Amino acid sequence: MPTESLALFPLHTVLLPGAALGLRVFEARYLDLVRDCGRNGRGFGICLILKGEEVGEPATAAAFGTEALIEDFGQGDDGLLTLRVRGARRFHVERARVRDNGLQMADVRWCDLDGHQSVHPEHGLLPVLLDSIIGKLGGEHAQAERALLDDAAWVGWRLAELLPLHDSQRQELLQMDDPHARLERLLQLV
Structure with a gap:
């Protein structure tokens, strides 16, 4: 199965398929990411940070994450961009790289979708x-x-x-x- 390029937004939280998450976006690299997602009608990847922080230097993120699809956006009381995203497909990072602006890009392999199976x-x-x-x-x-x-x-x-x-x-x-x-x-x- 071929890999697909996906921008990553590492966080100190795990986004699960079907779950909603609110985000505040203020770093230039993530504002660019949101703009690109809106233009291309795509989502981005959220991975748990294993080492590092959400702001500043690129963090070390887990190899498994979840695609985040933007459901809504607005502006918070502090003037920052707010997003509501929903977890979609799971993915595994095959290879990651960092762009000049600090945005992490990854070649990901999508995990199989969960089919309906009755609870045992x-x-x-x-x-x-x-x-x-x-x-x-x-x-x-x-x-x-x-x-x-x-x-x-x-x-x-x-x-x-x-x-x-x-x-x-x-x-x-x-x-x-x-x-x-x-x-x-x-x-x-x-």
């Missing part, structure tokens, strides 16, 4: 837990179709998003290709 009986507690969490928190997932509570991938991603996990645990789950293995790991974590 041994993971039956997890949809119940997720339903309870969503019932208490409300929010956008409260509007989801009830049938999604039997979709192993959806249940796994929503629990990984909503449970109080460390970023290293979310990153571990992001790197798993099998939705049932992801549910098994979540069962161990709860």
Whole structure:
């Protein structure tokens, strides 16, 4: 499978497929990135920072990340550009390089998309837990179709998003290709 070039936006957080994330953008390299994404109708990659900071020198980022698609943008009270992005496809960085402006570009290989697979009986507690969490928190997932509570991938991603996990645990789950293995790991974590 060929690789595709993708601009990276390393953060001290893990974006999961289907999850929303708010960003404030102020560095020139990321303002350029957003402009390019708008012009080309593309997303960008978000990877967890393993070493370094979000601003300044390019950080060392995890090799697995998630494509971020811009859903909305605006201007914050402080005058900075604000974005609302949603996680889409997972990817693996094959090779990364840094442009003159400090923007990281990567040759990525897209991970296989999660197909619908029913939750296995041994993971039956997890949809119940997720339903309870969503019932208490409300929010956008409260509007989801009830049938999604039997979709192993959806249940796994929503629990990984909503449970109080460390970023290293979310990153571990992001790197798993099998939705049932992801549910098994979540069962161990709860």
